[in-house]
């Protein structure tokens with residue numbers, strides 16, 4: 001690692017901004033995504049992207065940059081004020097619902113930028129370059145849900161604050177499934193207070209067959225990165241599917257400035273995938289204060 005121990009000012013390590021790429025076509029979820037963004041598909045009672053925005057807020061992010069594209073306008077509408085709906089609810093005496101609707105827009109400052117063509121996750125992050133500027137930032141995939149009280153993003157921000165080096169969230173996957181993920185080649189670099197959860201990244205391998213995989217630690221969809229990643233993205237040539245892959249730029253960053261893999265505490269759901277979406281729905285419904293009890297009883301009654 002180039003300089004994991006160097007001391008930078010606390011201000012330079014403050015992570016205030018987050019980029020949420022949400023411009024993909026969502027082909028794994030057709031036909032549902034033909035005319036609506038997958039990030040707006042509802043898990044229990046909220047669109048997926050609201051969970052991701054809430055994770056940012058709980059992690060201390062002050063400014064969210066959502067990268068949208070064609071057909072994604074409903075994302076912007078969801079985080080706008082809705083005066084007609086709010087007035088209607090107020091007039092009907094449904095003050096709590098009116099406040100609930102208003103809270104969605106008041107949570108945090110949101111800016112939007114557009115990716116004119118879905119040229120890959122790396123390209124979507126690069127589109128946000130000017131809005132991020134010269135400071136560290138988080139990246140959260142708009143269709144990956146990581147519920148819980150200590151968000152993965154907050155855990156990565158803590159690593160960045162302590163070390164001044166970028167960090168990506170990883171989690172263990174079954175060895176026979178490595179071909180479905182970006183996999184980390186890392187060496188343990190334990191240090192307080194993170195212990196064995198912290199690994200120094202030697203390399204990243206996109207979707208290796210199990211016998212070729214350097215580990216079973218998969219990239220999860222949460223990152224905290226220094227602004228140098230933009231230079232790495234600009235130097236990244238289109239790869240698989242003619243897309244600019246974030247993983248390729250991360251390999252450059254790891255070699256140039258160092259990069260941590262952090263085995264975060266939590267469980268992720270790839271809600272852009274039909275099975276992942278169903279799992280997220282069931283587990284989040286079971287934890288829901290209002291519905292969880294009845295839903296659990298219902299599931300038991302199915303006698304599967």
Ligand code: UTP
Pocket residue numbers: 021022023024025026027028029067115117118119120121123124141142143272
């Ligand atoms: P995915 O690979 O899950 O998105 O990217 P996708 O391409 O929409 O999905 P499928 O495979 O066709 O079903 C992860 C995140 O990156 C965004 C997506 O919107 C998603 O939130 N993304 C992906 C972009 O913003 N732009 C892109 O060009 C690609």
